[in-house]
Amino acid sequence: MDVQRVLSGLAEQLRTWWPVPGITISVVDGTGESAFVTAGCANAESGAPVSRRTRFEIGSISKTFTAFLLGILADEGKVDLDAAVADHLPWFAPNGGSRAITVRHLLQHTSGLVAGADALPDAAARGYALCDAKTWAEPGELFHYSNEGYNLLGLIVEQVTGESLADAMAGRLLRPLGMRDSAARITHEGIAELATGYRFLRDDRPPLPSAPLAPAGFFEYSAADGNVLATASDLGLFARMLLGRGTLDGTRIIGPERFRQIVTVPGDAVSSGYALGVDVEVIDGHTWLTHAGGMVGYRSYLAVDTDGGHGVVVLTNAPGESQIIDRFARHVLAVVQGAPADPALFDPERIPDAQRYVGIHGTTPRQICVEATGDDRLSLTSDEVTGRLYDAGDGRLVCDHPGWSAYHHSLDGRWLYGPESLGPSPSAPTAPPHALAGHYRSYTPWYPSFSIVQRAGRLHMIAATGVEAPCDEPELVPLDDGTFRIGADPRLPERLTSGPALDGAVLWVDLDGCRYTRSFRGQPEPWEAPVRSSHTRSWRCASSMASASASASASASAKSSPETSRIRRNR
Structure with a gap:
């Protein structure tokens, strides 16, 4: 098999179906890089192509680097992974001064801390904001992915080394691995x-596969949950170190026992597969080490089969929430190891387990008919208009029907769509409008906006886009202290606090320290007049992006339009 040709074809097919401006793939084995592929643009406006020297922000794959760095520091005797976090950060006193949370809990995402706190951009400020945090799960009891926990780990690195996180990581990982084109701090320099x-381009509705893009904007970043930028070939060196179980070309990077600890999921672990900074999976009897990475404007994936002897790195400048990149990268690793190439796995019109969606959902007058149209494709018909359903890449569906495009679609016994729960009978009596219901936005680029809807008598938070936005449309559970827990599990730490109401509508809410204000108060919500998009788009750099840019410019000139306000506020 000509691996280079096959992977090039897969990359181009991915870009035809999904909005991926540029992509680079590195395939490695124990001896070196066996294949390298690029496609598309590093900058779509200029048409500059992706090259071997193009660097990408690798997002949460940085957590794997942080875990290995702490393992190296443990071998140096500078840190004990089972020590209390407060031993290194004395100001960290959650739950009234408890010392129960350890370094290992942070590495395993079992501390019980919030997933993210996006109000403060600086690592030290973000960490200190948790000094008196409250948790509702005992440390080690609940796997709850936490960027904030890894930010604290970076502060611990700085405390025990007397160096910046970037210098400590470069000196102990990047330089020994030969990652010369990478950096452990994202700066203008x-x-x-x-x-x-x-x-x-739009953050207020689920993106179709044809959705136009806009430059995300650059900002500096140094926290340990997402601080690394790298080329694909450089990250391939890290993948080869994983294949070598801590060694690269005869150079030992980390001790063998420490490596084993990092990539081993304890038998009593509450996570099904997260060890220390890395997902550990068993696929057809082989151990895979994987991690996804999402930043604002970048999606990446690292996958290594330690038994099969191959690793794959996929880096893109697609939107950070584009989980289809993860599926694509996993398929690339399978293909490299002998599986047949199957582009249908990431065809957005092919719906996994499509037949289960087929049927009539809802009752008159709010009813949809979902039909199979062949080859796992689905259509949705309502009010004598038919639209197409697409795989959103994250377990949900999106639709181009003009009346059913404002929210994601999912099926959980009943058909769920925004505030609607469609089944053979009405879900619940219509309740009076809740003061919280509406659309909210903030200036944070990670999670720019969300809607609060009333569904079957309960409030749910729904986000159309956003790197850190949840995909499960969590319930808002009212608590005795007047706040709302985000999610049904009583051990979850995220809280939403309502601000003041004016004319029966809440003006703003606080989400774990980040304030969001209601949008379009007293005006029709912008999704009440949806626009149908074309079915497919082939991302061909400058031409397609110029079209999107021209569209945005045209909107910006119409200052009286609510849509204009929405786009301008998101820049």
């Missing part, structure tokens, strides 16, 4: 050869 990141 270090953006040479950095691909331009892209976001969805």
Whole structure:
């Protein structure tokens, strides 16, 4: 098999179906890089192509680097992974001064801390904001992915080494691995050869596969949950170190026992597969080490089969929430190891387990008919208009029907769509409008906006886009203290606090320290007049992006339009 040709074809097919401006793939084995593929643009406006020197922000794959760095520091005797976090950060006193949370709990995402706190951009400020945090799960009891926990780990690195996280990581990992084109801090001074990141032009509705993009905008970043930028070939060196179980070309990077601890999921672990900074999976009897990475404007994936002897790195400047990249990268690793190439696995019109969606959902007058149209494709008909359903890449569906495009679609016994729960009978009596119901937005680029809807008598938070936005449309559970827990599990730490109401509508809410204000108060919501998009788009750099840019410019000139306000506020 001509691996280079096959992977090039898969990459181009991915870009035909999904909004991926540029992509680079590195395939490695124990002896070196066996294949390298690029496609598309590092900058879609100029048409500059992705090259071997193009760098990408690798997002949460940085957590794997952080875990290995702490393992190295443990071997040096500078840190004990089972020590209390407060031993290194004395100001960290959650739950009234408890010392129960350990370094290992942070590494395993079992501390019980919030997933993210996006109000403060600086690592030290973010960490200190948790000094008196409250948790509702005992440490080690609940796997709850936490960027904030890894930010604290970076502060611990700085405390025990007396160096910045970037210097400590470069000295103990990047330079020993030969990652010369990478950096452990994202700064203006270090953006040479950095691909331009892209976001969805609209953040208020689920993106179709044809959704136009816009430049995401650059910002500096140094926290340990997402501090690394790298080329694909450089990250391939890290993958080869994983294949070598802590060694690269005869150079030992980390001790063998420490490596084993990092990539081993304890038998009593509450996570099904997360060890220390890395997902551990068993696929057809082989152990895979994987991690996804999402930044504002970038989606990446690292996958290594330690038994099969191959690793794959996929870096893109697609929107950070584009989980289809993860599926694509996993397929690339399977293909490299002998599986037949199957582009249908990431065809957005092919719906996994499509037949289960087929049927009539809802009752008159709010009713939809979902039909199979062949080859796992689905259509949705309502009010004598038919639209197409697409795989959103995250377990949900999106639709181009003009009346059913404002929210994601999912099926959980009943057909769920925004505030609607469609089944053979009405879900619940219509309740009076809740003061919280509406659309909210903030200036944070990670999670720019969300809607609060009333569904079957309960409030749910729904986000159309956003790197850190939840995909499960969590319930808002009212608590005795007047706040709302985000999610049904009583051990979850995220809280939403309502601000003041004016004319029966809440003006703003606080989400774990980040304030969101209601949008379009007293006006029709912008999704009440949806626009149908074309079915497919082939991302061909400057031409397609110029079209999106022209569209945005035209909207910006119509200052009286609510849509204009929405786009301008998101820049």
